[in-house]
Amino acid sequence: MPNKNMTLLDRLHFLKKNPTTTQKQLPCVTYKIMFCSGVGLLTGYPVFPGAELILNEYKGTAFDFNHDPMDQVMQINFCLEGRMGWTLHNGDCLYLGAGDISIHMMDHCATSSMALPLEYYKGFTIFLDLDEFKNHLPQALCSIGYNPIELKSKFCDAGQITVLPATTKMDTLFYLWDTVPSAYQLSYLQLKLQELLLFLNIYDLSKSKGKDPYPAAIISTIKKMHKKLTSDLKEHPTIELLSKDFLINTSTLKKAFKSIYGQPIAQYMKDYRMHHAANLLCQTTMTVGEISEMMGYESQSKFATAFKKIMQIPPVEYRTRYKMENTDLPKT
Known part of the structure; x- marks a missing residue:
């Protein structure tokens, strides 16, 4: 008792x-x-x-x-x-x-x-x-x-x-x-x-349309997919390719991913790339061009546009404002 x-x-x-x-x-x-x-x-x-x-x-x-x-x-x-x-x-x-x-x-x-x-x-x-x-x-x-x-x-x-x-x-x-x-x-x-x-x-x-639980197997599959997506940000696989690779139908894939991570895959990965890029700008000496390439963008200008849309300011300004103290950063 x-x-x-x-x-x-x-x-x-x-x-x-x-x-x-x-x-x-x-x-x-x-x-x-x-x-x-x-x-x-x-x-x-x-x-x-x-x-x-x-x-x-x-x-x-x-x-x-x-x-x-x-x-x-x-x-x-x-x-x-x-x-x-x-x-x-x-x-x-x-x-x-x-x-x-x-x-x-x-x-x-x-x-x-x-x-x-x-x-x-x-x-x-x-x-x-x-x-x-x-x-x-x-x-x-x-x-x-x-x-x-x-x-x-x-x-x-x-x-x-x-x-x-x-x-x-x-x-x-x-x-x-x-x-x-x-x-x-x-x-x-x-x-x-x-x-x-x-x-x-x-x-x-x-x-009410309550939220139904997903079986543990589907949760595990989506988490493995997330690991693959975030391990190489240069790659931009399609929903269809992910569906084939992970043996899960596209409808379940999209619904389960959004349920777990809160956003559709495309929007989530765009946000993830930009926040990861922001960390690199603050904590490394990589140039904006190098970071752009790592994020899978063909041009630095397209990357800068995408970055500003998510983070509200351009990459160079972000680095100037938030860079780690005592870090010797190159000019970009």
Whole structure:
């Protein structure tokens, strides 16, 4: 039996199994966790009895989690920035992008893993102990006869994991968070949690096109494809060629790639090339012409046009503005 004085965040074992530093600054507690392939910063706010809201910030590639199965605790994730791939207990994987919401019970993620395709993720997580929260409902929810237990049957029936795609109705839910003074943060989160729970209560699942999980085999294929695409940026393979090389039909390829990496392949690779080129401009002595050739452009002028479109300024200006200190860079 868990200690009733422990917060839900305290009951997550991975906080103890990984090197962790803790900083308490009421009303919140911040955990900095070192994983093998990255770092996580978790700031927990006990917004109501039975309800905790966590601001998660992860940088890295992959993270493993283990905790006790908690069949009466619901986990709701709201992605703010980046992308997160959540590997389910059956091996399937769902991906969250900005504005997406996932909902599941915590007996189905006792052993799980998270992958970050863009190597960063920021979002809020709500831990909701349904029994305790039901007995301590905020007045606004109590006055309308709100029953949090109904959320379980609606979104998590028979072990179901629900992912709701981003909607304009909720894309500004935490819009003011970065500007809220610390003295007001708890009150702000109390209001926002109630707003989110009301939204879920009236949400019509029958009209929603939820995100379906992709089998682990398809996820693995897309990741191998991504490795091939990013290992030699000179090459510009077509969708048809990739489909043939990786034995996957073009429709599934395009949908799965966008689901994992957040953009169509062509746009993703254009952004990837320009951000990689930006790093080379800042951290190496390569000329703009050499970088242009490495990115697969036939002419330096076409590269410069593409670079400016993504990075907002030309390559030479970017190098001048952001180059590493004490680096002897050539004139270009």
